Amino acid sequence: MRASLLLLADSRLPAGGHAHSGGVEPAVSAGVIGDVPALADFLRGRLATSGLVAAALAAAACAHALEGGDAWALLDAEADARTPSPAQRKAARAQGRSLLRVARTTWPARALEALAVVSPDGPHHPLVLGAATASLGGTPHEAAAVTAYNAVTGGASAGVRLLGLDPLEVNRALAALAEDVDAVAAKAAACTDGPWTALPAASAPLLDIYAELHLRADLRLFES
Amino acid sequence: MTRSYTARAAVTATCADGVTRLTRLRSDGPLALREAAGAVHLVGAAAGPLGGDDLELELRVGPGARLAVRSAATAVALPGDGASRMTVRAEVGAGGRLDFAPEPTVAARGCDHRAAAEIALAGDATLRWREELVLGRHREPPGRHTGRFDVTVDGVALLRHELRIADRYAGPAVLGDAGAAGSVLLAGPGLGREPYAAAGLAVLPLAGPGVLITAVAADSAGLRRLLDEGEDFVTGMP
Numbered sequence A: 001m002r003a004s005l006l007l008l009a010d011s012r013l014p015a016g017g018h019a020h021s022g023g024v025e026p027a028v029s030a031g032v033i034g035d036v037p038a039l040a041d042f043l044r045g046r047l048a049t050s051g052l053v054a055a056a057l058a059a060a061a062c063a064h065a066l067e068g069g070d071a072w073a074l075l076d077a078e079a080d081a082r083t084p085s086p087a088q089r090k091a092a093r094a095q096g097r098s099l100l101r102v103a104r105t106t107w108p109a110r111a112l113e114a115l116a117v118v119s120p121d122g123p124h125h126p127l128v129l130g131a132a133t134a135s136l137g138g139t140p141h142e143a144a145a146v147t148a149y150n151a152v153t154g155g156a157s158a159g160v161r162l163l164g165l166d167p168l169e170v171n172r173a174l175a176a177l178a179e180d181v182d183a184v185a186a187k188a189a190a191c192t193d194g195p196w197t198a199l200p201a202a203s204a205p206l207l208d209i210y211a212e213l214h215l216r217a218d219l220r221l222f223e224s
Numbered sequence B: 001m002t003r004s005y006t007a008r009a010a011v012t013a014t015c016a017d018g019v020t021r022l023t024r025l026r027s028d029g030p031l032a033l034r035e036a037a038g039a040v041h042l043v044g045a046a047a048g049p050l051g052g053d054d055l056e057l058e059l060r061v062g063p064g065a066r067l068a069v070r071s072a073a074t075a076v077a078l079p080g081d082g083a084s085r086m087t088v089r090a091e092v093g094a095g096g097r098l099d100f101a102p103e104p105t106v107a108a109r110g111c112d113h114r115a116a117a118e119i120a121l122a123g124d125a126t127l128r129w130r131e132e133l134v135l136g137r138h139r140e141p142p143g144r145h146t147g148r149f150d151v152t153v154d155g156v157a158l159l160r161h162e163l164r165i166a167d168r169y170a171g172p173a174v175l176g177d178a179g180a181a182g183s184v185l186l187a188g189p190g191l192g193r194e195p196y197a198a199a200g201l202a203v204l205p206l207a208g209p210g211v212l213i214t215a216v217a218a219d220s221a222g223l224r225r226l227l228d229e230g231e232d233f234v235t236g237m238p
Helices: A003-009 A024-029 A036-066 A072-081 A086-106 A110-115 A125-135 A140-163 A167-176 A178-193 A207-217 B220-235
Strands: B005-015 B019-026 B033-037 B039-044 B052-062 B068-070 B075-077 B084-092 B097-100 B104-106 B111-120 B126-135 B144-153 B156-165 B180-187 B195-200 B199-207 B210-217
Touching: A003 A125, A003 A140, A024 A036, A024 A207, A024 B156, A036 A072, A036 A110, A036 A125, A036 A167, A036 A207, A036 B075, A072 A110, A072 A125, A072 B156, A086 A110, A086 A125, A086 A207, A086 B195, A110 A125, A110 A140, A125 A140, A125 A167, A140 A167, A140 A178, A167 A178, A207 B195, A207 B199, B005 B033, B005 B068, B019 B033, B019 B068, B019 B111, B052 B068, B052 B097, B084 B126, B097 B104, B104 B111, B104 B144, B111 B126, B126 B144, B126 B220, B144 B180, B156 B180, B180 B220, B199 B220, B210 B220
Parallel strands: B005 B052, B039 B068, B052 B084, B068 B097, B075 B104, B084 B111, B097 B126, B104 B126, B111 B144
Antiparallel strands: B005 B019, B033 B039, B126 B180, B144 B156, B180 B210, B195 B199, B199 B210
């Protein structure tokens, strides 16, 4: 395991990840997460839907960067088409912009410069993660693994902060999801053989609904 | 003995001198098509879809033409010999309008149904596409159901959306304890850009020229109310 890859996956990376709860705060506000088993179910569903989509986009972006491709606007549009919620598009671009700042400083590459001009709001987060993985010498499968891992860890720590859950119990629940994370990463990486149009598009109606409700909430600890 | 259908049905609507005519109306197997009350109706000529069925419907709406598609009754996806498939491919030309709103599909216990819709819109075409899915018949858990929805405008992706019903993926992030889920996609020029959300309902302006209304409810009637509310919000009707 490359140390650079661990650095990219680390929650201490100064890319503003702590400002986003991965949909957990909206779901807590909606009253559907109150304990560790519910949090684990939530994370499993998120991983299988938006987690898979993000991991497949990251793997595709990594492969595209390794090939020296320049169709970043097209891949960004494919990410848009898989993100119907404006609140989630905004969050994905804000996180992409923050990660891009770190990645351009730490692992400079042509693909990252190209991503910087894709949209004034910043590129979709998984695209930056994929391009950064390529830049630090990683593979599409590794880009998918980091993305899938991020899809559950951010939400888990948000759950601890929001609900005062036992961190040891939450960590045990995360460990129980490890096989699922690996499976999602493998499935996402396998998609790089096909065209971008066929990438996974798994949706989660409740995530979309909660994300929009959250944007209208008066009191929020997290951006999304 | 299991009997499976492979059916290819098609409708073509063409506009000449401002009048739309159906220049092709091809029924096949369980996909029986009837023209009535300003719309083409899918009239179930057999129960199903049943496992093993492979059904395709092709819709072509020429430039300036208008086509509405409805169905006579709820479709019930049932188990059988392997997976059942229902694919709809649609093309809408410049200034054309397609309004596709069949009755709900029920994913019965044990079914393994794969629904797919591939829609190619010209830049100023208009689309209304409504889908309602009921998770199981009365007091039964649903089988497997995957619905994939791909819409492009002038070749650019507008929406790629897949809803998968299988035990592992339900849960509080995806469908919770909903008994029905559905969506309406409105696409075309001049739509409102205002998002809206309420319990079980979200109105989502897409990055491209379209709005997705998504809803989950305890039952089919509740789902209809929410989707109607969402559509009214977008079209500005009370």
